[in-house]
Amino acid sequence: MGDETVAHFLLGEKFTALSGSVYGGLVASLLDCHGTGSAAAFACVAENIDLENTEIIPVRCVTASLKIDFKAPTTMGTELELIGKLRSIEGRKIWVDMTLSAGDILCATGEIFSVHHIPHHPFFL
Amino acid sequence: MGDETVAHFLLGEKFTALSGSVYGGLVASLLDCHGTGSAAAFACVAENIDLENTEIIPVRCVTASLKIDFKAPTTMGTELELIGKLRSIEGRKIWVDMTLSAGDILCATGEIFSVHHIPHHPFFL
Numbered sequence: 095m096g097d098e099t100v101a102h103f104l105l106g107e108k109f110t111a112l113s114g115s116v117y118g119g120l121v122a123s124l125l126d127c128h129g130t131g132s133a134a135a136f137a138c139v140a141e142n143i144d145l146e147n148t149e150i151i152p153v154r155c156v157t158a159s160l161k162i163d164f165k166a167p168t169t170m171g172t173e174l175e176l177i178g179k180l181r182s183i184e185g186r187k188i189w190v191d192m193t194l195s196a197g198d199i200l201c202a203t204g205e206i207f208s209v210h211h212i213p214h215h216p217f218f219l
Numbered sequence: 220m221g222d223e224t225v226a227h228f229l230l231g232e233k234f235t236a237l238s239g240s241v242y243g244g245l246v247a248s249l250l251d252c253h254g255t256g257s258a259a260a261f262a263c264v265a266e267n268i269d270l271e272n273t274e275i276i277p278v279r280c281v282t283a284s285l286k287i288d289f290k291a292p293t294t295m296g297t298e299l300e301l302i303g304k305l306r307s308i309e310g311r312k313i314w315v316d317m318t319l320s321a322g323d324i325l326c327a328t329g330e331i332f333s334v335h336h337i338p339h340h341p342f343f344l
Contacts, residue, residue, distance in 0.1 A: 119248025
């Protein structure tokens with residue numbers, strides 16, 4: 095893990111929208127989860143926090159803004175691949191660019207602006 | 220129904236993210252659903268389709284792009300109100316602006332670019 099994160103999902107049929115295609119809200123949810131998780135991982139790397147050390151409380155991020163562009167129907171029955179790339183970190187603010195693909199097909203792109211969540215502080219800027 | 224749509228939701232606890240707050244992916248899903256539904260309703264009004272006539276196949280829309288700005292944590296246990304306002308229609312393209320509120324608190328805003336889906340044609344432009 096440097097400045098890129100990868101996740102794979104195979105979705106069940108209950109997430110179908112139009113016949114044979116994944117529900118768009120689920121695509122948004124996957125991009126939200128992968129985005130905040132990636133932002134937290136990138137923040138750990140930037141702060142030299144060892145991701146393998148489970149005794150350290152990990153960084154947790156919340157979403158401030160999420161943009162999704164749907165490029166093609168997301169086919170059911172194909173393993174989905176999510177890739178997150180760090181765009182920039184400025185203090186508690188982290189921006190990540192994402193893609194969601196089914197095989198060779200680029201189904202959606204996502205941009206997330208995530209904020210390092212400090213417990214007992216207001217969530218948002 | 221003229222150029223505004225309203226929907227209400229009361230969510231169960233399984234949609235909790237951080238303690239007491241609704242999961243962001245669910246907020247995105249609600250805005251996606253309300254956005255495409257609103258776009259379809261606005262398209263019907265624009266085309267003088269009677270929404271009460273169930274013998275006519277209604278317009279169905281798919282999401283091309285969705286942007287969500289999270290303004291405050293969405294509190295669990297409070298009925299949520301979604302409001303959609305028509306921004307513009309150009310042929311098959313429909314833009315809708317949305318808000319998601321819990322009581323007096325504006326929790327999120329959304330912008331959707333939706334496309335009138337023609338069956339057996341490619342989904343996207």
